[in-house]
Amino acid sequence: MSKEADLEYPVINPVADRWSPYGFSEEPVSTDDLRSLLEAARWAPSSYNEQPWRYIVATRSNTQQYDAVLSCLAEPNQQWAKAAAVLMLGVISRQFEKNGKPNKAAEHDLGLASANLSAEATQRGLFVHQMIGIDPEKAREVFAIPEGYEALTGLAVGHRANPDTLPDALRERDEAPRQRKAQSEFVFGGKFGEAL
Numbered sequence: 055m056s057k058e059a060d061l062e063y064p065v066i067n068p069v070a071d072r073w074s075p076y077g078f079s080e081e082p083v084s085t086d087d088l089r090s091l092l093e094a095a096r097w098a099p100s101s102y103n104e105q106p107w108r109y110i111v112a113t114r115s116n117t118q119q120y121d122a123v124l125s126c127l128a129e130p131n132q133q134w135a136k137a138a139a140v141l142m143l144g145v146i147s148r149q150f151e152k153n154g155k156p157n158k159a160a161e162h163d164l165g166l167a168s169a170n171l172s173a174e175a176t177q178r179g180l181f182v183h184q185m186i187g188i189d190p191e192k193a194r195e196v197f198a199i200p201e202g203y204e205a206l207t208g209l210a211v212g213h214r215a216n217p218d219t220l221p222d223a224l225r226e227r228d229e230a231p232r233q234r235k236a237q238s239e240f241v242f243g244g245k246f247g248e249a250l
């Protein structure tokens with residue numbers, strides 16, 4: 055059930071094999087796997103080692119917490135994410151802890167942490183689908199997120215569903231080929247726009 059990346063050059067498996075499914079099965083994610091995913095996030099690099107990321111985590115077995123995270127996702131994302139075994143919110147701290155100055159890298163560094171988390175998931179045969187479609191103010195209210203912090207992303211984590219069990223709309227999205235710009239469109243060697 056792999057969905058191959060059309061590689062221009064070889065890359066390691068956790069990069070090549072990662073993709074964002076719409077069809078999740080309800081099969082649980084073990085606590086060991088979940089903790090290792092978060093450990094991978096923990097060891098991401100960050101500007102001044104600020105580690106501005108926070109994750110609010112809900113497993114399906116904790117219905118109240120799970121429904122609370124689900125309620126913070128945009129409605130179109132709720133439609134498919136509600137099948138995932140684990141839902142998370144990615145939260146950033148916008149100021150440096152030691153001097154209160156703005157951390158321009160906060161969003162970037164949450165992205166790095168979530169990339170690490172996704173690579174670890176892929177290596178373990180799990181899938182992650184990140185979402186910008188969330189309601190940050192609702193998340194603030196539901197989870198008492200303090201001033202200076204902001205929910206930025208949602209993450210659905212789990213096992214992939216058998217495509218045959220999915221409604222057509224989701225199956226088609228999961229069966230569509232993965233597409234990327236060519237390196238020549240984003241890797242420059244001279245002036246901006248000049249391919250390396």
Ligand SMILES: Cc1cc2nc3c(=O)[nH]c(=O)nc-3n(C[C@H](O)[C@H](O)[C@H](O)COP(=O)(O)O)c2cc1C
Nearest residue numbers: 072073074075128131183184185186187188207232
């Ligand atoms: C920060 C971020 C936010 C995203 N937000 C959404 C979203 O709200 N809803 C959605 O369906 N997919 C979302 N995606 C998934 C992207 O659409 C997906 O990563 C992209 O199409 C590339 O596909 P692939 O991850 O399968 O390679 C998001 C991905 C990232 C990294």
